[in-house]
Amino acid sequence: MGGLLSGRSADVEHERLAAVILDGMYQFVALLTPTGDILEVNRAALDAAGQGIEEIRGKPFWTARWWEISKETQEELKAAIRRAAAGEFVRYAVEVYGEKSGLTPITIDFSLQPIRGESGEIEYLLPEGRNITERKQAEDEVARQAQELRLLNERLKELDRPKTQFFANISHEFRTPPTLMLGPLEHALTAIDADKQPEEAAADGALLHMNSAGPAMVGAECAAMVVGKNVYDLIAPEHRERFKEFNERICRGETGTLEFDIVALDGVRHHMETHGAPLRNPDGEMVQLATTRDVTARKQAQEKLGESLEKLSEQAQLLDLSSDAILVRDQQDRVTYWNRGATEIYGFTREEAAGRVTHELLRTEFPEPLERIQEILSRDGRWSGELTHTRKDGGKIIVGSCWALERDAHGKPARILETNSEITQRKAAEDARRRLAAIVESSGDAIVSKDLHGIVKSWNPQAERMFGYTAEEMIGQPITIIVPPEFYSDEEMILGKIKNGETIDHFETVRVAKSGERIDVSLSISPIKDEQGRILGAAKIARDIREHKRIERALRTTEKLAAAGRLAATVAHEINNPLEAVTNLIYLAKRNLPNADKVAAYLLSASQELDRVAHITRQTLGFYRDTTSPIRMNLANTIDDLLLLYEKRLEVRHIKIVKQFERDAEVTAFAGEIRQAISNLLTNSMDAMPAGGSLTIRVRKAHEWNNSGAPGVRITIADTGSGITPQHRKNLFQPFFTTKPDVGTGLGLWITQGIVDKHGGLLHLKSRTSIGTSGTAFSILIPCNGKQGVERRSLPGASRGKVSTEVVAR
Amino acid sequence: MKILIVDDEPKIAHTLVDILRGEGHDAISVSNGTSALEWAVKIVPDVVLSDVIMPGINGIEAAKEIMRCLPNCRIILFSGQASSMDILEQARSEGYAFDLLAKPVNPEVLLSAINGEGGEGPTPETP
Numbered sequence: 001m002g003g004l005l006s007g008r009s010a011d012v013e014h015e016r017l018a019a020v021i022l023d024g025m026y027q028f029v030a031l032l033t034p035t036g037d038i039l040e041v042n043r044a045a046l047d048a049a050g051q052g053i054e055e056i057r058g059k060p061f062w063t064a065r066w067w068e069i070s071k072e073t074q075e076e077l078k079a080a081i082r083r084a085a086a087g088e089f090v091r092y093a094v095e096v097y098g099e100k101s102g103l104t105p106i107t108i109d110f111s112l113q114p115i116r117g118e119s120g121e122i123e124y125l126l127p128e129g130r131n132i133t134e135r136k137q138a139e140d141e142v143a144r145q146a147q148e149l150r151l152l153n154e155r156l157k158e159l160d161r162p163k164t165q166f167f168a169n170i171s172h173e174f175r176t177p178p179t180l181m182l183g184p185l186e187h188a189l190t191a192i193d194a195d196k197q198p199e200e201a202a203a204d205g206a207l208l209h210m211n212s213a214g215p216a217m218v219g220a221e222c223a224a225m226v227v228g229k230n231v232y233d234l235i236a237p238e239h240r241e242r243f244k245e246f247n248e249r250i251c252r253g254e255t256g257t258l259e260f261d262i263v264a265l266d267g268v269r270h271h272m273e274t275h276g277a278p279l280r281n282p283d284g285e286m287v288q289l290a291t292t293r294d295v296t297a298r299k300q301a302q303e304k305l306g307e308s309l310e311k312l313s314e315q316a317q318l319l320d321l322s323s324d325a326i327l328v329r330d331q332q333d334r335v336t337y338w339n340r341g342a343t344e345i346y347g348f349t350r351e352e353a354a355g356r357v358t359h360e361l362l363r364t365e366f367p368e369p370l371e372r373i374q375e376i377l378s379r380d381g382r383w384s385g386e387l388t389h390t391r392k393d394g395g396k397i398i399v400g401s402c403w404a405l406e407r408d409a410h411g412k413p414a415r416i417l418e419t420n421s422e423i424t425q426r427k428a429a430e431d432a433r434r435r436l437a438a439i440v441e442s443s444g445d446a447i448v449s450k451d452l453h454g455i456v457k458s459w460n461p462q463a464e465r466m467f468g469y470t471a472e473e474m475i476g477q478p479i480t481i482i483v484p485p486e487f488y489s490d491e492e493m494i495l496g497k498i499k500n501g502e503t504i505d506h507f508e509t510v511r512v513a514k515s516g517e518r519i520d521v522s523l524s525i526s527p528i529k530d531e532q533g534r535i536l537g538a539a540k541i542a543r544d545i546r547e548h549k550r551i552e553r554a555l556r557t558t559e560k561l562a563a564a565g566r567l568a569a570t571v572a573h574e575i576n577n578p579l580e581a582v583t584n585l586i587y588l589a590k591r592n593l594p595n596a597d598k599v600a601a602y603l604l605s606a607s608q609e610l611d612r613v614a615h616i617t618r619q620t621l622g623f624y625r626d627t628t629s630p631i632r633m634n635l636a637n638t639i640d641d642l643l644l645l646y647e648k649r650l651e652v653r654h655i656k657i658v659k660q661f662e663r664d665a666e667v668t669a670f671a672g673e674i675r676q677a678i679s680n681l682l683t684n685s686m687d688a689m690p691a692g693g694s695l696t697i698r699v700r701k702a703h704e705w706n707n708s709g710a711p712g713v714r715i716t717i718a719d720t721g722s723g724i725t726p727q728h729r730k731n732l733f734q735p736f737f738t739t740k741p742d743v744g745t746g747l748g749l750w751i752t753q754g755i756v757d758k759h760g761g762l763l764h765l766k767s768r769t770s771i772g773t774s775g776t777a778f779s780i781l782i783p784c785n786g787k788q789g790v791e792r793r794s795l796p797g798a799s800r801g802k803v804s805t806e807v808v809a810r
Numbered sequence: 811m812k813i814l815i816v817d818d819e820p821k822i823a824h825t826l827v828d829i830l831r832g833e834g835h836d837a838i839s840v841s842n843g844t845s846a847l848e849w850a851v852k853i854v855p856d857v858v859l860s861d862v863i864m865p866g867i868n869g870i871e872a873a874k875e876i877m878r879c880l881p882n883c884r885i886i887l888f889s890g891q892a893s894s895m896d897i898l899e900q901a902r903s904e905g906y907a908f909d910l911l912a913k914p915v916n917p918e919v920l921l922s923a924i925n926g927e928g929g930e931g932p933t934p935e936t937p
Contacts, residue, residue, distance in 0.1 A: 573890050576891070584826060584829060588825060591832055
């Protein structure tokens with residue numbers, strides 16, 4: 001199992017990184033919330049307390065094993081956490097259970113450091129503790145030894161007072177017995193003369209004695225090489241003054257600790273830590289007894305680790321929280337660390353990435369030659385720029401990349417920390433996807449996706465409301481649940497188009513809700529493709545158009561009223577003029593009553609005018625009296641009646657009528673509607689010829705020019721107007737489209753078409769705009785067997801396809 | 811009074827001439843706007859009584875022209891069509907105020923209007 005192995009190695013690497021930080025002196029490193037709850041604790045500390053992180057994570061820090069040493073210790077820690085949470089750096093020495101799985105107490109130098117986030121708020125507390133038991137023991141030991149020496153010294157003085165001076169003169173011999181006793185100590189144990197002793201060769205700080213560990217520490221082969229020398233010669237010049245002060249302080253009876261540098265006989269600089277205690281020699285002089293150890297290595301480690309501690313310890317915990325990809329690679333560019341952000345951005349898991357060469361894994365495209373980048377990296381220690389990477393799924397992304405070179409202790413390049421933040425569309429795309437999801441959720445249209453087998457894959461809340469099925473009920477089910485059986489063929493057609501990558505716009509059809517209610521919908525369907533362009537399924541937006549249909553019906557009614565209004569206006573003129581004449585004639589008759597001949601002539605004329613009124617009224621009533629069922633109607637006569645109505649207007653506009661009627665052409669239809677359809681075409685033609693022209697009206701028995709070939713009557717109305725421009729032609733049948741905003745409602749042709757559709761007829765348009773031969777011819781074919789035609793429902797959405805227009809333009 | 815009658819319907823034009831002459835006016839009739847302009851300039855009528863919707867120049871266009879040439883001439887329009895109101899509104903917005911009587915007009919009302927006693931037609935008001 002390669003994955004398992006590489007996974008383990010990635011984990012090991014992660015831990016190793018953390019271990020680097022937590023190594024050495026740092027017995028204890030943890031990460032707390034500002035209220036003191038445990039987030040992370042390093043392994044060394046956990047082992048020392050014999051606890052697992054799972055047992056204590058999320059619990060208050062002071063309840064953990066280390067602090068169970070006493071109630072006071074716990075209270076002290078609580079107080080420290082409160083102070084740190086208020087922004088204070090807290091440090092104190094404390095005894096805790098820190099060894100042998102929490103059984104042995106140790107003394108630690110404990111500190112609590114608040115860590116602030118970008119906003120300046122304290123986000124974490126970083127507790128650190130280092131074991132100072134050893135140092136404390138050394139200090140205690142020195143104090144104990146000093147006490148012993150003091151006692152010994154006193155006793156010697158008492159035993160052999162006369163020889164005191166002698167002992168004093170051979171002071172190094174005097175100290176032999178304690179030296180022997182103290183020899184096994186691994187630390188240098190020295191006695192330094194602090195007082196002025198002019199009679200002695202040794203000046204201030206003469207080294208009086210040194211134990212067996214001492215010479216090696218200063219690069220001497222044996223104690224004899226250094227004893228008697230001025231100890232200041234060994235101390236680094238810049239530390240001599242401090243050392244002298246320390247020495248004097250000890251000789252005044254204090255104890256203390258000092259860190260200082262020495263320059264050994266071989267010229268190598270060492271960093272030393274010394275614990276000093278005062279000692280009075282037999283002749284009453286104060287000397288300093290000191291245990292000194294070489295802490296160079298510790299100091300170096302401390303300095304190095306101290307620097308990176310904060311950063312790394314935070315990183316160790318926080319790296320995975322970063323949304324950036326953070327990865328570490330070795331000198332061969334193999335991935336040794338891979339954070340969660342990298343997995344999210346690139347799609348490769350930590351296990352998949354570990355050990356792979358990053359540039360191969362991510363197919364890195366560099367903005368400049370790699371050699372140049374490496375040159376900059378090795379010169380400056382860092383490089384930043386934009387890289388193109390390829391994700392696991394093949395998608396390319398652009399990242400802002402920042403490389404930092406880490407060198408080892410010898411200054412040799414060790415590894416590279418690479419931080420990549422994505423700057424491509426992926427984020428934008430993700431945002432867009434999120435927004436899209438929100439839109440889908442809140443859309444007023446039903447939005448549904450299905451696969452190529454018609455199985456529902458998603459079902460938004462509006463689909464739930466519209467069709468009454470919940471997403472749970474529908475997902476995984478065939479979409480045909482909501483398709484009425486007579487429209488199953490639609491579904492096949494839709495899937496066929498989707499498989500070809502075609503989209504379907506505003507397809508008007510009917511769907512069935514769970515309640516059984518039939519819903520008029522307008523469907524827009526698009527294929528769903530993957531990144532390779534393969535069609536996976538279809539996204540379907542269904543809009544409830546029941547309201548739209550209601551409005552359409554209302555519009556038709558409105559247009560009927562408008563048509564009635566227009567008719568009334570036309571009729572008014574035709575009636576008011578004869579009435580005006582009749583009124584005048586009657587007035588004249590009254591004024592000329594004695595003259596019977598004149599009265600008779602006036603009344604005859606008035607009677608003729610009234611006949612004219614009566615005729616128009618009859619025509620008009622017939623025109624608008626609609627029937628509830630289709631009736632047999634003669635189309636030539638119908639058109640004659642209409643022309644009579646428009647006679648005056650035609651005359652005024654100098655429009656010549658050419659009739660080519662087959663007088664016996666009859667259809668069964670809704671007479672009122674057919675009259676309105678023809679009337680609309682006639683008025684359009686008249687309006688198209690404001691400066692006069694010729695209007696040819698033809699009525700011919702014909703056959704449908706589609707497959708059915710059913711018998712019918714074709715009415716053609718052709719004008720010699722300016723013609724319809726191609727850009728207008730496509731909108732001609734839209735409601736409210738008009739080229740005559742002052743007089744037109746924009747509903748005429750839309751109504752006409754609706755009427756023709758209703759009768760199962762066909763509407764055909766030819767138009768030509770070239771000057772001299774311009775004109776427009778509309779022809780409608782009404783099937784003779786109107787009843788059948790009326791009852792035949794056209795397929796939803798297909799009706800508009802019946803308009804055929806022919807463009808004859810030059 | 812000298813009255814010019816303009817109507818494209820001969821029966822209306824002729825009966826009105828008869829009625830006005832019967833009342834002692836000097837009335838003549840023409841059948842379209844163009845003729846109305848021609849004759850108005852020639853005979854300088856006191857009143858022009860004109861239909862609105864006519865072939866060629868409509869009654870209102872003719873009336874505007876006559877007003878310009880003969881500022882003292884009174885103009886009375888009459889019409890049987892609703893669309894006349896739209897044309898009249900247009901003329902009003904241009905600053906022309908005409909009386910408009912709706913056909914059929916009672917001859918008594920017409921005579922009162924001609925005599926300047928106010929007709930039943932809307933009285934123009936400038937806002």
